[in-house]
Amino acid sequence: MGALDGIKVLDLSRILAGPWSTMTLADLGAEVWKIEPPKGGDHTREWSPPEKSGVSTYFLSVNRNKKSVAVDLNKPAGRDLVRALAAKADIVVENFRPSTLRRWRLGYEHLRQTNPRLIYCSISGYGRDTPFADRPGYDFVLQAECGFMAITGEPDGEPMRLGVAFVDLFTGMNAVQAILAALFARERSGIGQSIDIALLDSGLQCLANVATGFLNTDEEPVRHGNAHPSIVPYELFMCADRQRLAVAVGTDEQYQRLCERVLEAPDLWIDERYKTNRGRTMHRAELVPALQKEISRHSSDVVVRLMRENGIPVGEVRSVGSALSSPEATARGAVVSAPSDALGEIRMVQSPLRFSHTPIRAATAPPMLGEHTVSVLTDVLGMDSDSINLLIADETIASGSAEGRSALSPGARGTR
Numbered sequence: 001m002g003a004l005d006g007i008k009v010l011d012l013s014r015i016l017a018g019p020w021s022t023m024t025l026a027d028l029g030a031e032v033w034k035i036e037p038p039k040g041g042d043h044t045r046e047w048s049p050p051e052k053s054g055v056s057t058y059f060l061s062v063n064r065n066k067k068s069v070a071v072d073l074n075k076p077a078g079r080d081l082v083r084a085l086a087a088k089a090d091i092v093v094e095n096f097r098p099s100t101l102r103r104w105r106l107g108y109e110h111l112r113q114t115n116p117r118l119i120y121c122s123i124s125g126y127g128r129d130t131p132f133a134d135r136p137g138y139d140f141v142l143q144a145e146c147g148f149m150a151i152t153g154e155p156d157g158e159p160m161r162l163g164v165a166f167v168d169l170f171t172g173m174n175a176v177q178a179i180l181a182a183l184f185a186r187e188r189s190g191i192g193q194s195i196d197i198a199l200l201d202s203g204l205q206c207l208a209n210v211a212t213g214f215l216n217t218d219e220e221p222v223r224h225g226n227a228h229p230s231i232v233p234y235e236l237f238m239c240a241d242r243q244r245l246a247v248a249v250g251t252d253e254q255y256q257r258l259c260e261r262v263l264e265a266p267d268l269w270i271d272e273r274y275k276t277n278r279g280r281t282m283h284r285a286e287l288v289p290a291l292q293k294e295i296s297r298h299s300s301d302v303v304v305r306l307m308r309e310n311g312i313p314v315g316e317v318r319s320v321g322s323a324l325s326s327p328e329a330t331a332r333g334a335v336v337s338a339p340s341d342a343l344g345e346i347r348m349v350q351s352p353l354r355f356s357h358t359p360i361r362a363a364t365a366p367p368m369l370g371e372h373t374v375s376v377l378t379d380v381l382g383m384d385s386d387s388i389n390l391l392i393a394d395e396t397i398a399s400g401s402a403e404g405r406s407a408l409s410p411g412a413r414g415t416r
Helices: 017-027 076-088 098-104 139-145 166-189 199-206 208-217 252-262 277-282 284-295 300-309 320-324 327-331 373-379 385-393 402-406
Strands: 008-012 031-036 067-071 091-094 119-124 194-198 234-238 244-248 314-316 335-340 344-349
Touching: 008 017, 008 076, 017 031, 017 091, 017 119, 017 166, 031 076, 067 076, 067 373, 091 166, 119 166, 139 166, 139 199, 166 194, 166 199, 194 199, 199 208, 234 284, 244 300, 252 277, 252 300, 277 284, 300 314, 373 385
Parallel strands: 008 031, 008 091, 031 067, 091 119, 119 194
Antiparallel strands: 234 244, 244 314, 335 344
């Protein structure tokens, strides 16, 4: 059994933060009903290249272990179906604008009336209780607004975003934490609650020590490239074979071992300017070139071996492909695969959550659009084939499965 076996999740979210959170819940064993528009589905289905057999790999990255239910929420009958599913669910995750949900009567205040145990998680750009509640939130914009571009990139270069949408990803993780806490609280109180998760809050939270530094000194942080503002040496160095290494010397003892045992350059330790991290940080302009000169005398394999033998954190700068196939990733079983009737084998990064007694669910391929519409409406809501046929015919729902398409009565008109 997974940790969340028996928990039902109604996923009304799209793109990344919400789907990231619901995929985590699915990995933990929850049954996730992903509601998608019949025409096009989740926006990320069209975000390509890259793609596999015409399907966006962006979509594939955040939607494994889910059931796709294609429902048109612009139609009253579609909203009735979603309300019926919410009455059966433990959790709802959504990232619509509040005004849209009020118009559709799909907000927490509406759904809790028929399901007081419901845990309702809203994910938005700027929170549900501010004047900015209806403003759309996008990771790229939030990376700029939260100050990350001001501290990312070379000191004299342009502001830069991180290579992945990390504000979205952290927001999704925060949503999971809040949902799990609400589930625990429900065990004691018997009632659910609403959860308000904002990209802005998650972004500002991720400033961590940088935020605390500013808040307590009023000194505006600046970009340091690959270097650390408070620790030296903590950056990239080039070896004799042109391989760059990430060297992270976190303590004075590590620095002493680096100088004396790895580089055989005791003068760089004996010098009083460099014996403490504070001194090394204050004199980085002189120290870093001196260290680079010493490191460049050796090949990367020698430097890596000596540093690891002496307990100094170091790693090669790898490509994505090298990272995913590295000995460390292989040892952790980081890459998993799942078969898909439509796409063949789908390879994915495994969940990082590991349990001794409640293992994560074996990966199933991300669903095709509407693949589970018929089965969810039948199994969860107990609908008969005649009712489902009518909904398919008037395009309230769509089925991407052979089962759903065969449910059409002769002459009925269906869409995928």
